[in-house]
Amino acid sequence: xxxxxxxxxxxxxxxxxxxxxxIPESGCVAIMGRTGSGKTTLLESICGLRxxxxxxxxxxxxxxxxxxxxxxxIGFVPQDVALFRSMSVREHLEFGPRLQNWKRTxxxxxxTELAEQLQIVDLLDRKPRGLSGGxxxxxxxxxxxxxxxxxxxxxxxxxxxxxxTHTQILDxxxxxxxxxxxxxxxxxxxxxxAEALAGSQIVTIGTAAEVSNCL
Amino acid sequence: MSRQRASNASGRDRLFFGVFGSILGLYALLLxxxxxxxxxxxxxxxxxxxxxxxxxxxxxxxxxxxxSCSVAAxxxxxxxxxxxxxxSRFQFRGKxxxxxxxxxxxxxxxxxxxxSLLVLFNRVPFPGGSLEDMLRDRLGVGVTFRPLAVVLAQFxxxxxxxxxxxxxxxxxxxxxxxxxxxxxxxxxxxxxxKVTLRDARGGVLAAGTLxxxxxxxxxxxxxxxxxxxxxxxxxxxxxVFLEINIGNLGGAAAVSxxxxxxxxxxxxxxxxxxxRSEVFF
Numbered sequence: 189x190x191x192x193x194x195x196x197x198x199x200x201x202x203x204x205x206x207x208x209x210x211i212p213e214s215g216c217v218a219i220m221g222r223t224g225s226g227k228t229t230l231l232e233s234i235c236g237l238r239x240x241x242x243x244x245x246x247x248x249x250x251x252x253x254x255x256x257x258x259x260x261x262i263g264f265v266p267q268d269v270a271l272f273r274s275m276s277v278r279e280h281l282e283f284g285p286r287l288q289n290w291k292r293t294x295x296x297x298x299x300t301e302l303a304e305q306l307q308i309v310d311l312l313d314r315k316p317r318g319l320s321g322g323x324x325x326x327x328x329x330x331x332x333x334x335x336x337x338x339x340x341x342x343x344x345x346x347x348x349x350x351x352x353t354h355t356q357i358l359d360x361x362x363x364x365x366x367x368x369x370x371x372x373x374x375x376x377x378x379x380x381x382a383e384a385l386a387g388s389q390i391v392t393i394g395t396a397a398e399v400s401n402c403l
Numbered sequence: 404m405s406r407q408r409a410s411n412a413s414g415r416d417r418l419f420f421g422v423f424g425s426i427l428g429l430y431a432l433l434l435x436x437x438x439x440x441x442x443x444x445x446x447x448x449x450x451x452x453x454x455x456x457x458x459x460x461x462x463x464x465x466x467x468x469x470x471s472c473s474v475a476a477x478x479x480x481x482x483x484x485x486x487x488x489x490x491s492r493f494q495f496r497g498k499x500x501x502x503x504x505x506x507x508x509x510x511x512x513x514x515x516x517x518x519s520l521l522v523l524f525n526r527v528p529f530p531g532g533s534l535e536d537m538l539r540d541r542l543g544v545g546v547t548f549r550p551l552a553v554v555l556a557q558f559x560x561x562x563x564x565x566x567x568x569x570x571x572x573x574x575x576x577x578x579x580x581x582x583x584x585x586x587x588x589x590x591x592x593x594x595x596x597k598v599t600l601r602d603a604r605g606g607v608l609a610a611g612t613l614x615x616x617x618x619x620x621x622x623x624x625x626x627x628x629x630x631x632x633x634x635x636x637x638x639x640x641x642x643v644f645l646e647i648n649i650g651n652l653g654g655a656a657a658v659s660x661x662x663x664x665x666x667x668x669x670x671x672x673x674x675x676x677x678x679r680s681e682v683f684f
Contacts, residue, residue, distance in 0.1 A: 237582050237586070257582075258586060259588075263587075264587075270583050273602050331583070332587075
């Protein structure tokens, strides 16, 4: 599904790579590393938000290394979720499908399906202001997968949640990965979270010492 | 013991709020006193007030003020939104220099801004004479001492404030939202238009208000570059000046009172609209 070959990326004076790994069809890989090791830079490079200095990113066998972010068929949930503050939850879920010119009825059906799946039916007409941390994560997740991307990229999207909400969202993600077969790249610095989602499919970045400290 | 400590802390808090509140109160009192002084003079002579406000020249001045300020504010927004966005989101060569250039109208004495415009349009050599000559001969548009000069003088100063205001707005917004929109399928411009600009509408309204208010109070650059010709380039601030010049202090106070009323109306209207912005956009 996703193949990353010798990827090198830069963010200012910071440089990561070369990094290589694969995510199989309907699989999940967790990227681990300490804070500042370049996990987010790696994810942003795969999403097309940072220029890749060298290496290749292949999705379903197609080279997307130099594609525009919006043409990569990737869903992205950043760490701070970054909801659009002037849009309702319903507009968040409609955003991706609208950009891809889905038919109105298809968009409506997809919003209904997602709202039920993510248990946010009651929130559809609310704006992000006032949503709880867990609700915001669900909305961000719905926005990311609404247009049925091939790959879901999660940047520490479970951080900052209380234990109960953390477990709920983790179960939801596990359901997306296992039952619905959505290939997922999950960034975290918590080993338990990485194992719960990705099993043994864990890629560590940073120096060996940094990684062992982190683990 | 603990009660005594609480009591001391409470006393210190009272002192803290007392000092800060007094400073705020004194300044607010000064501003209210200014408005009351004008109101006292204008309302003291109701005949002059009625006569001044029904004067065709003053009515023309009101129209000119409302029109020129609105055009200057709209132009300022057209410039401030992209400029503020670039300053807020990107690092580029010459950024510090450009930011300094944009501060010039803020720090320069207003008369100097007017004089600079006058010199730029009339003394700096351009093909065919001066910039004024070129615009008049090729496009049939006269600027200096005409209504266009009023708008240009107001815009030159107001726009700098609007850019600062828009930059502050974009600074407070999370650039991640644009990243998410781009991954979902937006081009950079679509992400700006569909997400950032939509989220920034309150800031656009605030920058527009600031530009309008700045234009409304502008006088120095208008006097030098556009003059204060009755019925042609007269705006309310120049009406006050003209009334004082002919010794009509009551008339000047009446126009000033009108300006205060219009300014307060504009401020409260926009604050109300700002509070309801989600309904309007």
